Amino acid sequence: MPFLAFLATRADESVQTSVEELDDAELPDGDVLVDVEWSAVNYKDAMVTTPGNRVARRSPLVPGVDLAGRVLESTDPTIPTGTNVLVHGYDLGVAQHGGFAARARVPASWVVPLPDGLTTRRAAAIGTAGFTAVLSLDKLQQAGLRPGVGPVLVTGASGGVGSMAVAALAGQGYEVVASTGKQAEHGYLRELGASEVVGRDGVADAGRVLASERWAGAVDCVGGETLSAVLRALRYGGAVAASGLTAGSSLETTVYPFIVRGVSLLGVDSVQTPIEERRRIWATIEEVLPGPTVDSMVAKEVALGELRGVLDDVLAAKVRGRVLVRPATS
Numbered sequence: 522m523p524f525l526a527f528l529a530t531r532a533d534e535s536v537q538t539s540v541e542e543l544d545d546a547e548l549p550d551g552d553v554l555v556d557v558e559w560s561a562v563n564y565k566d567a568m569v570t571t572p573g574n575r576v577a578r579r580s581p582l583v584p585g586v587d588l589a590g591r592v593l594e595s596t597d598p599t600i601p602t603g604t605n606v607l608v609h610g611y612d613l614g615v616a617q618h619g620g621f622a623a624r625a626r627v628p629a630s631w632v633v634p635l636p637d638g639l640t641t642r643r644a645a646a647i648g649t650a651g652f653t654a655v656l657s658l659d660k661l662q663q664a665g666l667r668p669g670v671g672p673v674l675v676t677g678a679s680g681g682v683g684s685m686a687v688a689a690l691a692g693q694g695y696e697v698v699a700s701t702g703k704q705a706e707h708g709y710l711r712e713l714g715a716s717e718v719v720g721r722d723g724v725a726d727a728g729r730v731l732a733s734e735r736w737a738g739a740v741d742c743v744g745g746e747t748l749s750a751v752l753r754a755l756r757y758g759g760a761v762a763a764s765g766l767t768a769g770s771s772l773e774t775t776v777y778p779f780i781v782r783g784v785s786l787l788g789v790d791s792v793q794t795p796i797e798e799r800r801r802i803w804a805t806i807e808e809v810l811p812g813p814t815v816d817s818m819v820a821k822e823v824a825l826g827e828l829r830g831v832l833d834d835v836l837a838a839k840v841r842g843r844v845l846v847r848p849a850t851s
């Protein structure tokens with residue numbers, strides 16, 4: 522059966538993108554065939570379109586690390602035909618065709634059946650970004666963070682993970698300070714629950730190895746010098762949950778935040794989260810990220826033919842919140 526797909530194909534010095542027709546036979550082997558109703562754009566999807574990237578592990582590739590839709594065929598009795606499902610992470614959209622196509626075939630062990638009441642649109646809107654934000658919050662709470670202990674910083678706050686983290690933390694009663702490079706999004710971040718919004722340079726004051734103690738905790742999806750600054754400005758015993766690298770993948774720090782203030786650097790990975798843990802988190806995710814809040818983070822819906830422009834905007838940090846993809850439309 523033919524269907525539409527957005528393809529990223531490595532050329533000599535570039536990555537070409539196109540919208541083409543694929544057939545079910547071109548999909549990988551798997552237990553579950555999904556009619557993809559919604560996908561969403563994540564930073565990783567933009568990375569696979571950059572020349573020389575090491576994220577894409579096949580070419581041509583259908584990107585899209587998130588997908589949500591209805592099961593069309595299944596060989597696994599626990600995920601019958603007609604079930605509404607979500608798939609994200611693992612090899613999806615990097616080593617195997619992902620969500621930027623109207624159909625996908627995946628192993629049953631990657632599939633999250635949606636809880637009653639969670640629509641495929643909303644599940645895609647939450648997607649990897651919301652899941653990563655909730656994992657970050659979970660890690661911080663395991664490290665002892667509780668509402669009332671002090672301000673919690675969110676960096677890259679206007680992006681997908683950042684927006685979700687602001688909303689999730691504020692909803693749980695934390696005092697949230699959002700850091701963003703976008704002056705125009707201060708109002709949006711306050712609407713999501715931030716009590717204060719600072720610029721990207723508002724993370725730490727000057728201080729070579731240690732800065733003033735400001736943050737009881739932090740969600741950082743930016744990395745690089747930003748993460749280094751967060752570490753310098755964590756309060757005694759504070760922790761940062763680190764998930765991203767939009768400002769760079771290298772981290773320069775000293776041991777002083779760790780040995781003088783006892784701070785913790787907590788790694789967050791959404792890609793290989795075991796499926797049982799993944800299904801457990803998705804079963805109650807709307808308690809932390811309520812539907813109307815999620816809906817308010819959707820900046821726009823796009824067709825496959827509009828994706829290249831959106832992915833370029835993501836790399837230029839011009840996107841706010843979540844962009845949804847309608848994979849059945851060109």
Ligand SMILES: NC(=O)c1ccc[n+]([C@@H]2O[C@H](COP(=O)([O-])OP(=O)(O)OC[C@H]3O[C@@H](n4cnc5c(N)ncnc54)[C@H](OP(=O)(O)O)[C@@H]3O)[C@@H](O)[C@H]2O)c1
Pocket residue numbers: 562563564565649650653676677678679680681682683700701702703721742743747763764765766767768789790791792835837838840842
């Ligand atoms: N570990 C995991 O499992 C996991 C899961 C999801 C995402 N991630 C990673 O997390 C990061 C964010 O992903 P996303 O999907 O939320 O991306 P996104 O929606 O594109 O948001 C990224 C945000 O980072 C900030 N930013 C961009 N370039 C920057 C720069 N040069 N310096 C400082 N800040 C910059 C911007 O926020 P402001 O304009 O508001 O400052 C931007 O909105 C990415 O690196 C992604 O690969 C990791």
